[in-house]
Amino acid sequence: MRDVAVIGVGMHPFGKFLEKSLEDLARVAVWNAVEDSGVPPKEIEAAYVANSLGGLVTGQEGVRGQVILRDAGFSGIPIVNVENACASGTTALRCGWMEAALGVHDVILVLGVEKLFLPRTEDSIRILMADADVRLMDMGFQFIGWYAMELRKYMADYGWRKEHFAKVVEKNSFNGSLNPNAQYRKPLTAEQVLGSRLVADPLTLYMCAPMSDGAAAAVLCSRERAGRYTSRPLVEIAAIGLQSGRFADAGGAPRPSITTLAAKEAYERAGLGPEDVDVAEVHDAVAPSELYHYEDLGLCGKGEGAALIEAGRTRITGDIPVNTSGGLAARGHPVAATGLAQVAEIVWQLRGEAGPRQVADPKVGLVENTGGIVEDEAAVATVTLLKR
Amino acid sequence: MAAKDVVYQEAECYRFDPAGGRPYLVGSRCRLCGYTAFPPRAACPACINKESMQEVSLGSRGAVDTFSVLRVPAPGFEAPYVVAYVRMPAGGRVFSLITGCEPSEGALAIGAEVELVIEKIREDGQGNEVRGYKFRPVAAAERGAGPR
Numbered sequence: 001m002r003d004v005a006v007i008g009v010g011m012h013p014f015g016k017f018l019e020k021s022l023e024d025l026a027r028v029a030v031w032n033a034v035e036d037s038g039v040p041p042k043e044i045e046a047a048y049v050a051n052s053l054g055g056l057v058t059g060q061e062g063v064r065g066q067v068i069l070r071d072a073g074f075s076g077i078p079i080v081n082v083e084n085a086c087a088s089g090t091t092a093l094r095c096g097w098m099e100a101a102l103g104v105h106d107v108i109l110v111l112g113v114e115k116l117f118l119p120r121t122e123d124s125i126r127i128l129m130a131d132a133d134v135r136l137m138d139m140g141f142q143f144i145g146w147y148a149m150e151l152r153k154y155m156a157d158y159g160w161r162k163e164h165f166a167k168v169v170e171k172n173s174f175n176g177s178l179n180p181n182a183q184y185r186k187p188l189t190a191e192q193v194l195g196s197r198l199v200a201d202p203l204t205l206y207m208c209a210p211m212s213d214g215a216a217a218a219v220l221c222s223r224e225r226a227g228r229y230t231s232r233p234l235v236e237i238a239a240i241g242l243q244s245g246r247f248a249d250a251g252g253a254p255r256p257s258i259t260t261l262a263a264k265e266a267y268e269r270a271g272l273g274p275e276d277v278d279v280a281e282v283h284d285a286v287a288p289s290e291l292y293h294y295e296d297l298g299l300c301g302k303g304e305g306a307a308l309i310e311a312g313r314t315r316i317t318g319d320i321p322v323n324t325s326g327g328l329a330a331r332g333h334p335v336a337a338t339g340l341a342q343v344a345e346i347v348w349q350l351r352g353e354a355g356p357r358q359v360a361d362p363k364v365g366l367v368e369n370t371g372g373i374v375e376d377e378a379a380v381a382t383v384t385l386l387k388r
Numbered sequence: 389m390a391a392k393d394v395v396y397q398e399a400e401c402y403r404f405d406p407a408g409g410r411p412y413l414v415g416s417r418c419r420l421c422g423y424t425a426f427p428p429r430a431a432c433p434a435c436i437n438k439e440s441m442q443e444v445s446l447g448s449r450g451a452v453d454t455f456s457v458l459r460v461p462a463p464g465f466e467a468p469y470v471v472a473y474v475r476m477p478a479g480g481r482v483f484s485l486i487t488g489c490e491p492s493e494g495a496l497a498i499g500a501e502v503e504l505v506i507e508k509i510r511e512d513g514q515g516n517e518v519r520g521y522k523f524r525p526v527a528a529a530e531r532g533a534g535p536r
Contacts, residue, residue, distance in 0.1 A: 125463060126463045129463060135427075137462055139483060139509065140458070140461070140462050140469060140485045140510070141462055141471065142458060145456045145471050148456035149454040149456050149471070150454070152454045152455065152498070153453075156454075197459070198457075200457065200458045200459060201456050201457040201493045202456075202493070203456075376473055376481050
């Protein structure tokens with residue numbers, strides 16, 4: 001396998017853009033990433049396009065990647081459509097990484113784009129729900145309720161409290177206030193978070209990721225070719241782990257989450273461990289879930305997530321900064337774009353380009369991205385390790 | 389005007405006891421490794437065998453593994469309502485609505501015993517009544533059932 005670097009990243013800011021199409025969002029992210037990479041556009045050799053729900057939004061199935069990239073000026077190269085719920089973006093990254101590592105191509109564009117805002121909110125919610133097992137939806141299931149049920153177990157088993165949950169939002173909303181690409185840029189206090197309306201007990205509105213439109217893109221390049229395009233600090237993909245849910249209940253016996261398994265795969269392949277991680281972006285579709293992602297990624301022991309947030313260790317200034325971008329609740333969560341926005345944040349951090357969000361001299365960064373729900377488990381989880 | 393129909397969803401997931409008419413949940417169990425699946429599956433996900441699964445009763449009562457009160461409903465439902473994952477002693481962790489229980493955090497607890505009922509779940513887009521399985525706290529069930 002060849003070493004592969006992320007030599008360019010770019011975004012269309014996340015937010016509510018009723019007047020913009022998938023193509024409008026994608027074009028901005030793609031060109032920001034291409035210009036950031038220094039690659040002449042004609043030297044892009046292949047592309048992977050992640051989108052999860054655009055078929056239900058626009059009616060365009062099957063060839064969205066080709067249609068979207070045509071608008072940005074890219075055609076006549078191999079284009080592959082990638083769909084894996086909220087983890088579509090890093091799933092596409094994994095496809096591009098493997099293709100470059102295998103030596104099939106050297107320069108690969110990866111795009112994640114999603115448009116969810118529609119004139120009628122109920123249409124948006126119905127479409128979003130299609131990323132869970134529709135069988136569950138017909139029985140009254142909704143995403144936030146699933147997170148609420150997961151977190152209630154931690155409250156019962158480890159004494160986690162709503163106040164800990166609010167502290168995560170306090171941290172992430174502050175980080176989001178420093179991020180020009182974030183959907184929400186207002187710092188929230190724990191009191192405001194706890195005082196916002198209940199969505200699914202014990203979770204309140206300000207703890208939840210919003211509906212979002214947006215796009216994020218990355219340009220990958222084999223390490224040997226990268227010097228031709230860029231003189232910036234080179235950010236390499238050390239490994240990507242991907243795991244899908246087993247949907248096999250263990251009869252009450254403890255079972256590792258699929259995030260834990262994806263992290264194990266990534267750490268082993270990269271020859272790195274949790275102690276090497278200097279900065280992380282995790283998939284907090286509700287901000288409090290960040291607390292159990294800490295332990296799934298090995299950043300702390302079982303049940304210790306609440307202690308980590310209480311001690312402030314995961315702030316930008318802490319020893320294990322997490323979600324410096326603001327995370328999903330502040331940055332926004334345009335499903336298939338999220339994973340590549342996480343990657344963009346870590347690339348900026350490793351290059352020392354994160355501005356007011358910059359953590360001190362990071363060398364290894366981690367991206368955790370999960371997607372979908374089937375039965376009682378996430379459908380897919382990816383863990384990406386990037387190193388300078 | 390046409391009368392509205394009653395539609396049953398997930399009907400393969402429960403049966404009625406021929407003696408008393410009480411509903412019980414149906415899963416499948418692997419005769420090789422003993423793995424129990426709900427909903428019933430054609431192949432065993434533990435030993436990945438397509439010949440080994442047999443239908444099995446998961447019984448009528450289980451325990452609340454975790455729950456939430458939803459204030460924002462799934463499409464087609466009216467909030468607030470209570471949902472839970474129910475663990476069946478014979479195997480299976482079942483997502484279900486909880487009925488017969490106030491939609492407030494204090495009205496249910498982890499570990500509470502709940503009993504299967506077949507009732508209206510929602511209305512579909514055509515206004516038909518959709519019935520299916522859900523659970524209610526056992527105490528409420530016994531109050532409703534009277535002496536036995």
